[in-house]
Amino acid sequence: MLDFTHDPQATSWVASAQAAGGDFPIQNLPFGIFALAGSAERPRGGVAIGDQVLDLAHLAAARVLEGPAQAACEVAAGPTLNAFMALGQPAWRALRHGLFRLLQADAPAALRDAVAACLVPQAGVTMKLPVEVRNYTDFYTSVHHAMNMGNLVRPDDPLTANFKWLPIAYHGRASSVVVSGTDFHRPMGQARPPGAAAPVYGPCSRLDFELELGFFVGRGTRLGQPLKLSEARERLFGLCLLNDWSARDHQFWEMDPLGPFLGKNFCTSISPWVVTMEALAPYRLPFERPATDPAPLPYLDAPQERADGRLDIQLEVRLQSATARERGLPGDRITATSFRHQYWTVAQMLAQHTVNGCNLAPGDLMGTGTISGPTAGEAGAIVELSRGGALPVPLPATGEERRFLQDGDAVILRGWCEQPGAARIGFGSCQGTVLPALG
Amino acid sequence: MLDFTHDPQATSWVASAQAAGGDFPIQNLPFGIFALAGSAERPRGGVAIGDQVLDLAHLAAARVLEGPAQAACEVAAGPTLNAFMALGQPAWRALRHGLFRLLQADAPAALRDAVAACLVPQAGVTMKLPVEVRNYTDFYTSVHHAMNMGNLVRPDDPLTANFKWLPIAYHGRASSVVVSGTDFHRPMGQARPPGAAAPVYGPCSRLDFELELGFFVGRGTRLGQPLKLSEARERLFGLCLLNDWSARDHQFWEMDPLGPFLGKNFCTSISPWVVTMEALAPYRLPFERPATDPAPLPYLDAPQERADGRLDIQLEVRLQSATARERGLPGDRITATSFRHQYWTVAQMLAQHTVNGCNLAPGDLMGTGTISGPTAGEAGAIVELSRGGALPVPLPATGEERRFLQDGDAVILRGWCEQPGAARIGFGSCQGTVLPALG
Secondary structure (H helix, E strand, C coil), X not given: CCCHHHCCCCCECCHHHHCCCCCCCCCCCCEEEEEECCCCCCCEEEEEECCEEEEHHHHHHHCCCCHHHHHHHHHHCCCCCHHHHHHCHHHHHHXXXXXXXXXXXXXXXXXXXXXXXXXXXXXXXXXXXXXXXCCEEEEECCHHHHHXXXXXXXXXXXXXXXXXXXXXXXXXXXXXXXXXXXXXXXCEEEECCCCCCCCEEEECCCEECCEEEEEEECCCCCCCCCCCHHHHHHHEEEEEEEECCEEHHHHHHHCCCCCCCCCCCCCEEECXXXXXXXXXXXXXXXXXXXXXXXXXXXXXXXXXXHHHCEECCEEEEEEECHHHHHCCCCCEEEEEEEHHHCCCCHHHHHHHHHCCCCCCCCCCEEECCCCCCCCHHHCCCHHHHCCCCCCCEEECCCCEEECCCCCXXXXXXXXXXXXXXXXXXXXXXXXXXXXXCCC | CCCHHXXXXXXXXXHHHHCCCCCCCCCCCCEEEEEEXXXXXXXXXXXXXXXXXXXXXXXXXXXXXXXXHHHHHHHHCCCCCHHHXXXXXXXXXXXXXXXXXXXXXXXXXXXXXXXXXXXXXXXXXXXXXXXXXXXEEEEECCHHHHHHHHHHHCCCCCCCCCCCCCCEEEECCCCCEEECCCCEECCEXXXXXXXXXXXXXEECCCEECCEEEEEEECCCCCCCCCCCHXXXXXXXXXXXXXXXCEEHHHHHHHCCCCCCCXXXXXXXXXXXXXXXXXHHHHHEECCCCCCCCCCCCHHHCCHHHHHHCEECCEEEEEEECHHHHHCCCCCEEEEEEEXXXXXXXXXXXXXXXXXXXXXXXXXXXXXXXXXXXXXXXXXXXXXXXXXXXXXXXEECCCCEEECCCCCCCEEEEEEEECCCCCCCEEEEEEEEEEECCCX
């Protein structure tokens, strides 16, 4: 539902919010948890505006908001966003509307001064995980990714029979979800080399990234109570970028018959700012499928989803090698696509997750699965770009190439939305660097 | 390591601790979280002794323990056992030794009176989940279960190539782990009937139980730091019974390629009392494998594990139909086996889980996977007992039979240990009843 907070002409008295190509104009207002660098003050909720963070704890203390917006601000100021997510859509919207009024260009001068005193430069803060991740589920909902992977492992029949009938998912590891900027060691583990009879133990030799979006559950559900598709959308709080780092050699040896485990659970990175479903409203598209595909079963179908269930979120991945970093280069864009190609919508994923009565808690994290688009250059993992390691992926900035990730490689995900008649808003970035194995 | 707390001749002044066939003699001392029925007092830690619960909050207040035992008791008295598990083995042992001295038959009369004031009958309490489950992993480590399942789905090649090389596992859903006695509704979901081209939505038609043990992580680990096998044992706090309820029709439709999800995550039941590794010390056995099987890779091999890595825990499953319950009958024992047949040890499972640096948190729950023994009557799931539904499983108590679970069926797991020269200790029970689908 579009309202005054989506007006593309709106501006803020925070000058950097109007920066060309910036991620955080007044139409965005994403939530995160930050700590002041070098301060002993506890981490707390903030909102990104331009190159600043609006400190919600200070703002709550200033009492410049009123009623439900003030109440929501007090909760969002906490050490994680779980409690704020639990409040539900009316509270989220009240706070968004309140913050917009305080930050817009024509806010009264007295209010403006009070709010300006609550701003801290993003350069002076350390971002934390936005939530305490209690449960993490990863879906598998890009048909192009599923086809690319299927073509590598079973080219005669690449797409599993269930793919077009349900949003496939598996449980991931909550404890190893980290915030962007957390580096990790190349994992050790077991893999069976091609053609070998026995496996070997050693550092991962086929390390990969996965370009995904993460989404957060707002109000939870009770065990035994399925969520109707028509109710699912209002349970979604917002989205972030997610990199589901993968050890392909370990994964493909271990996953028969119960799926990925150690090939995934050594590290999952997410971006620190959560872009709300409210902010994403202008970038919705109709849900379309080829006429030859099966119609969703009724529990996965609703008029609202057909009307605008898809989100057009632009995505890109940069790979910055150690050499590029030493030379002060940003690295190379190795893939770019949009979430609009995804086969299932985020609301369908939530409905599927709860169809059997599985309960959701506020702040639960879900991944969309790797997001690959319809053409070869839109693949969301290096194993797809390199066709299982067969083709080198060029890195023109330094003249290097990659079949899988090397030590020192940084992978940087970015996402943003642009539509005619709407502002440009962005997700910031999600990055991590591969450190050498410790084993 | 055996000590005075394992002396099979030891007795307690709590008379019911000496009941023949009882689960909770003084050699056991399992931990749990209980609430007084009808009381507003908060749930807190307790220890089972005979038919009583020793209230650790009252005991801590009575200050009849000293030094590390008193300190540990204060932590174990909390609303969950996570913090107590985080303390580590010296603290756990100090409290066990202290409790044993207070409860043994020749404890001084003054101490005895103080401790007696902290006892409440088990009949008057409600048991809660022993921990806040932050992460739940389920292994797949019974070779007999794997063969039984493999024979149903791919009889030419029933055992996957990786089974004898690593303890296979997948992540489960933490939010839907419930304590014994919590009933649940038959799940709704999608399945493809045999021979059909398209799936259908409806109540599960192949509902099953899985006989498992659960084990709890004590002190956690840091991300990136693998646990050596020789260090894994001291990180284990204890074990419980676990029933990984399974919707086989939903599971087998959804699990290709990423493993089980909705087929499992609607409900997982655990028994409320956690039997400590310390209490289980007398029931260890050497780790033996057929000479034709591969030796474990070095990171999964250690002299201590070979010497006594296995646990001889006797297990049984009873099925009590609604008809049996109406007639006041306990139902039928439909399977019985021992954990000693398991292919991988619990310490090997922990070492495998962390080999890639995946971090563990105190109180994390792991399931062993279904425990099936070498003969047909020792299968730990009804899908194995009924050969995929082909053979009816008789229920002689009522003259009924089952291929899968029906509404109203209660499944009751029990476990206990007996060895020459050691006391008999037990796990209590883990039970749940199938309620009709809500859909």
